[in-house]
Amino acid sequence: MISADLKKQYYEALVAKDSEYEGLFYVGVKTTGVFCRPTCPARKPKFENCEFYATAQQALLASYRPCQRCRPLSHPNQVSDVVRILVEAVEKNPEKRWKGQDFKALSIDESTARRQFKKRFGMTFVEYARARRMGLALKNIRSGRTVIDAQLSTGYESGSGFRDAFSRIMGAAPTQVDEEHVLKASWIDTRLGPMMAVADEKALYLLEFVDRRGLEREVERLRKRTKSAIVPGVTEPIRSIERELAQYFEGTLTVFHTPLFWLGTPFQKSVWEQLIAIPPGETRSYQDIANALGKPTACRAVAQANGANQLAIVIPCHRVINASGELGGYGGGLTRKNWLLTHEKQGDN
Known part of the structure; x- marks a missing residue:
């Protein structure tokens, strides 16, 4: 039984679309017969028309059907069709430089892509695609190809333009980055909302909730202290922590075994x-x-x-x-x- 004070707290969170409450409660709306997650973008019901539940199962058993806008049966911020289609398109041709007609060919609005990628990854789609191209350029340089080859393969005619773009994204010039100084960053969906994981091939460096205040400064500080480039990607420690987090939230794991890199005094x-x-x-x-x-x-x-x-x-x-x-x-x-x-x-x- 949810207390009256807690119901008021949950309603305030619902009105504020507070992501901190993701996974903590679901609201059933008497007037529509649907139940939603706290961050649902739909117009907010009156307090007296709300019923609060600790789990989605309880809401379903109370005869409420899942909202089609916030999809309470999926992970918070589950990837949208627009994001999924574009990520798949980038992986099919990571060296491609995207233009307006490329979005039209996929029947995707360019501004929608920009907005959804910004919300999901903290960067626009163009920035995401550019980071992916630069990641490929880095791989090419490490495998022995010249900087000019990597430059041309990523679509840059100007050498200075390529070096400037590379440095902005990677945090170092092309000739100064090696495999030991690249960290991968990935998004992990959890019961309490999305988290960002940053790791190399050996250990996990960072794991934080995406909406944590100051996360961008944390990532930048990590990049500078490790003198590393941080690019989108997945490593074995990230796969490991994703599996272990799922087990933790299911209540089947209490001790984590993913190797950690402790960056501290x-x-x-x-x-x-x-x-x-x-x-x-x-x-x-x-x-x-x-x-x-x-x-x-x-x-x-x-x-x-x-x-x-x-x-x-x-x-x-x-x-x-x-x-x-x-x-x-x-x-x-x-x-x-x-x-x-x-x-x-x-x-x-």
Whole structure:
């Protein structure tokens, strides 16, 4: 049974289309007979016409049918047909430079493609296709082809134009990038909304909710500190964490085995080791962790190290709460933090 206060909170989230509440509730609309996810773009019903459910199954059992606009039975932000068609087209011919008539040939509106890619990947379709071309150019350079060959294969007649475009996307000039300095970034759909994973072929560097405030700065900071190019793509650690996240949300996995790359100071790493040691279903305070490290006066430094964690869920900073018992902060939002803790406690029972 959902309390009256929680219903009001859910309604406010519905009106605000707050993505932090994705997967936490579904709303059945009495006047239409449909149920929706919190971020549904449809016109919002009155509060008295709403019924709230913890799962989609509960809404279905209450005789509501799924909304055709927000598709509550799919993952949040599941890829649209427009995005799917264009991604497939890029993969068929990654060296292609797209023009207006190419969109018309696929019966796709160019502005729609731009908007949907911006929402999905944080870049327009043209930027996505260009990044894919540049990724191919990088592969060609690593395989022994000359820079001029890579330049021409990606459609750039001007050498300076190619180098400038390459540097903007990759973060380094063509002759300065090698295989050891390329990270791949991929989008992972989860029960609580989409996450971004960044990894090389050996380890996972970053895992964050896409709507986390300051994520773009985190990615840029990662690129600079590792002196790496970050391009769209998938690696084995990304495949691994996607599988493990699915198992975690299903309640069948509590310990992650995907290899991690910890980019932090020795003190930060010592804090993160303490976080991983917290059993699922339990919590610790910042003071508890400071005491465990033998540095009882380092409570504030522990909190800062906790906030610097770039591997959400896997390094469970959500298990750290205030000494008063209050949740404290969380980069993914307090609503998600509360859900994660409840989910883990249920699995512990």
